[in-house]
Amino acid sequence: MADTARRPDHRYGNRPTMKDVAARAGVGLKTVSRVVNGEPGVTAETERRVQAAIEVLGFRRNDSARVLRKGRTATVGLVLEDLADPFYGPLSRAVEEVARAHGALLVNGSSAEDPDREQELALALCARRVDGLIVIPSGDDHRYLEPEIRAGVATVFVDRPAGLIEADAVLSDSFGGSLEGVAHLIAHGHRRIGFIGDRPRIHTSAERLRGYRAAMEDAGLPVRDAWVALGPTDPGRVRAAVRGMLTGPEPVTAFFAGNNRVTVTVVRVLAGHPRPVALVGFDDIELADLLGITVIAQDAAALGRTAAERLFRRLEGGGGAPERVVLGTTLLVRGSGELPPPGA
Amino acid sequence: MADTARRPDHRYGNRPTMKDVAARAGVGLKTVSRVVNGEPGVTAETERRVQAAIEVLGFRRNDSARVLRKGRTATVGLVLEDLADPFYGPLSRAVEEVARAHGALLVNGSSAEDPDREQELALALCARRVDGLIVIPSGDDHRYLEPEIRAGVATVFVDRPAGLIEADAVLSDSFGGSLEGVAHLIAHGHRRIGFIGDRPRIHTSAERLRGYRAAMEDAGLPVRDAWVALGPTDPGRVRAAVRGMLTGPEPVTAFFAGNNRVTVTVVRVLAGHPRPVALVGFDDIELADLLGITVIAQDAAALGRTAAERLFRRLEGGGGAPERVVLGTTLLVRGSGELPPPGA
DNA sequence: GTGAAAGCGCTAACAG
DNA sequence: CTGTTAGCGCTTTCAC
Numbered sequence: 001m002a003d004t005a006r007r008p009d010h011r012y013g014n015r016p017t018m019k020d021v022a023a024r025a026g027v028g029l030k031t032v033s034r035v036v037n038g039e040p041g042v043t044a045e046t047e048r049r050v051q052a053a054i055e056v057l058g059f060r061r062n063d064s065a066r067v068l069r070k071g072r073t074a075t076v077g078l079v080l081e082d083l084a085d086p087f088y089g090p091l092s093r094a095v096e097e098v099a100r101a102h103g104a105l106l107v108n109g110s111s112a113e114d115p116d117r118e119q120e121l122a123l124a125l126c127a128r129r130v131d132g133l134i135v136i137p138s139g140d141d142h143r144y145l146e147p148e149i150r151a152g153v154a155t156v157f158v159d160r161p162a163g164l165i166e167a168d169a170v171l172s173d174s175f176g177g178s179l180e181g182v183a184h185l186i187a188h189g190h191r192r193i194g195f196i197g198d199r200p201r202i203h204t205s206a207e208r209l210r211g212y213r214a215a216m217e218d219a220g221l222p223v224r225d226a227w228v229a230l231g232p233t234d235p236g237r238v239r240a241a242v243r244g245m246l247t248g249p250e251p252v253t254a255f256f257a258g259n260n261r262v263t264v265t266v267v268r269v270l271a272g273h274p275r276p277v278a279l280v281g282f283d284d285i286e287l288a289d290l291l292g293i294t295v296i297a298q299d300a301a302a303l304g305r306t307a308a309e310r311l312f313r314r315l316e317g318g319g320g321a322p323e324r325v326v327l328g329t330t331l332l333v334r335g336s337g338e339l340p341p342p343g344a
Numbered sequence: 345m346a347d348t349a350r351r352p353d354h355r356y357g358n359r360p361t362m363k364d365v366a367a368r369a370g371v372g373l374k375t376v377s378r379v380v381n382g383e384p385g386v387t388a389e390t391e392r393r394v395q396a397a398i399e400v401l402g403f404r405r406n407d408s409a410r411v412l413r414k415g416r417t418a419t420v421g422l423v424l425e426d427l428a429d430p431f432y433g434p435l436s437r438a439v440e441e442v443a444r445a446h447g448a449l450l451v452n453g454s455s456a457e458d459p460d461r462e463q464e465l466a467l468a469l470c471a472r473r474v475d476g477l478i479v480i481p482s483g484d485d486h487r488y489l490e491p492e493i494r495a496g497v498a499t500v501f502v503d504r505p506a507g508l509i510e511a512d513a514v515l516s517d518s519f520g521g522s523l524e525g526v527a528h529l530i531a532h533g534h535r536r537i538g539f540i541g542d543r544p545r546i547h548t549s550a551e552r553l554r555g556y557r558a559a560m561e562d563a564g565l566p567v568r569d570a571w572v573a574l575g576p577t578d579p580g581r582v583r584a585a586v587r588g589m590l591t592g593p594e595p596v597t598a599f600f601a602g603n604n605r606v607t608v609t610v611v612r613v614l615a616g617h618p619r620p621v622a623l624v625g626f627d628d629i630e631l632a633d634l635l636g637i638t639v640i641a642q643d644a645a646a647l648g649r650t651a652a653e654r655l656f657r658r659l660e661g662g663g664g665a666p667e668r669v670v671l672g673t674t675l676l677v678r679g680s681g682e683l684p685p686p687g688a
Numbered sequence: 689g690t691g692a693a694a695g696c697g698c699t700a701a702c703a704g
Numbered sequence: 705c706t707g708t709t710a711g712c713g714c715t716t717t718c719a720c
């Protein structure tokens with residue numbers, strides 16, 4: 001009993017420390033540290049004794065203390081919109097795999113598309129001294145990150161660029177993808193096409209709208225105000241927008257949906273509609289192939305992987321000036337985008 | 345310039361510390377601490393000076409140091425199978441929301457259904473001194489967590505119970521759900537029903553198989569070996585299993601799919617099959633309503649929320665003996681499960 | 689090959 | 705109301 005002198009203060013529910021292990025094994029503190037970290041310079045016999053003490057005591061190194069000395073946490077943070085959105089799961093997982101390959105852990109947090117919450121989260125991660133930060137921004141002013149970046153937190157933005165600061169960004173080609181999707185509808189005979197997108201504040205949303213407008217203009221087609229609806233992607237709003245565009249004085253014959261959340265609702269509304277209406281959606285969706293939904297697919301995993309690789313390159317000292325990487329999109333032809341307009 | 349004495353050692357990329365802020369503001373260290381933590385006992389004027397110094401220096405409290413003293417990290421860990429699986433995204437998000445309500449951050453990691461990786465992850469989280477741990481186990485021996493639990497890490501298992509240790513668990517009623525789903529197929533006239541599930545080692549998989557067997561037995565129906573296929577849920581394996589069951593000497597007329605991954609592949613194979621085959625799947629899937637896929641739905645978010653609430657109750661000192669909570673499932677009738685067998 | 693001493697940045701305890 | 709001292713558990717440095 002007397003050989004394991006316990007500290008009086010049990011903050012971690014009375015966890016053994018290296019000091020305890022050292023006492024138990026009858027060695028110095030530093031020797032325990034060497035064994036725990038696999039450093040050389042310890043006899044096999046000494047090591048065995050230390051290992052035994054570790055086992056008996058159930059010792060686990062306290063990484064908080066370690067971090068305090070080393071200055072590196074081997075942790076990276078990912079701030080995204082909503083982990084429950086099927087677009088972000090694979091993205092996060094891809095980041096995690098890269099982090100794991102570099103011996104790092106990933107902490108992610110959902111901003112719920114709220115700029116304040118994004119900031120709160122990002123700064124909480126910085127307070128925990130993550131080595132790097134990957135951000136899918138909700139807000140459009142990221143100057144709050146300047147002190148952090150200056151202090152050495154590697155930072156990469158994904159899916160949307162940073163606002164008011166210079167930083168790496170890995171994006172999908174929203175403009176080009178949207179342009180291609182809308183042009184595809186036009187090529188199939190449509191002249192009145194509705195665009196239903198996310199809030200205009202969101203960069204991808206604005207870019208996709210721009211692609212839509214460019215495609216229409218390229219074809220010499222007008223765009224009526226009634227054909228464009230931007231806003232929150234909740235089903236109610238989207239449903240109302242779809243119905244409105246189908247019933248106005250100049251009803252649309254096709255839709256371009258600005259993201260996966262929009263697409264699922266549009267599909268549901270159109271499923272209950274008497275006549276077929278064409279649709280191309282931005283983002284692929286599980287089972288969309290079976291439903292014959294034509295989409296502009298982006299590779300969420302590639303987005304995450306690319307950003308994470310960039311982050312670790314920076315952490316390893318490389319990188320240079322902030323860069324913007326744009327990944328291409330793919331038109332997946334499945335039927336809904338090839339429906340002709342009525343009477344064609 | 346002389347008022348901001350910089351440390352020679354720039355481990356955090358030369359981050360200012362409370363000491364720097366104190367020097368700059370011309371106050372004591374503890375006063376800065378008080379301001380940063382919103383503690384009382386500071387004049388408005390002093391507070392202003394400190395805030396200004398914080399602003400100028402870009403100071404951000406180092407939570408690693410704080411943790412070292414306080415013994416609490418305000419962080420909980422979640423070990424799950426794969427964040428890219430649409431079942432886990434909402435679960436994780438639900439845990440995150442509860443954590444947030446308690447002022448805590450969530451760290452999640454994917455085990456990739458590998459017991460070693462699960463252990464590695466869980467212990468890495470413990471080394472970082474998470475206050476609590478939520479685990480969706482891959483392995484079936486969790487004795488490695490005993491020292492951690494004894495040391496005060498609140499631990500709750502979700503979706504599957506712990507192996508070889510006593511611990512809280514929040515589960516869905518896999519047995520009951522499966523029983524109901526298979527009984528539903530039987531009620532619609534099927535007598536030869538195939539079961540395609542995950543690896544038998546996984547608790548939910550075994551339970552769902554048990555439910556299948558019970559339903560068949562209740563109806564006095566035999567179960568042929570050829571009608572049961574357990575294993576990895578990759579599309580290749582599932583596809584082969586489905587085809588095999590459709591072409592044997594006693595071909596099945598209906599399938600029960602053991603989880604969402606299996607269901608999507610079965611649906612794809614059946615979509616290319618000449619005659620209609622009935623299907624009920626465990627887990628709901630996005631757009632399954634439009635495809636008319638009958639499922640046994642479980643509420644992933646409720647699972648996560650319940651587990652997280654349990655965790656925080658424990659962290660607040662409550663809880664009592666380890667408990668097992670079982671959440672019910674819901675049969676969603678959509679068409680595929682109501683198809684009659686051929687010739688009926 | 690091993691260990692003692694110092695200190696990472698913060699908070700608790702106590703003194704002024 | 706404010707500041708000083710000690711020390712959280714670890715790694716670094718340097719002496720043995």
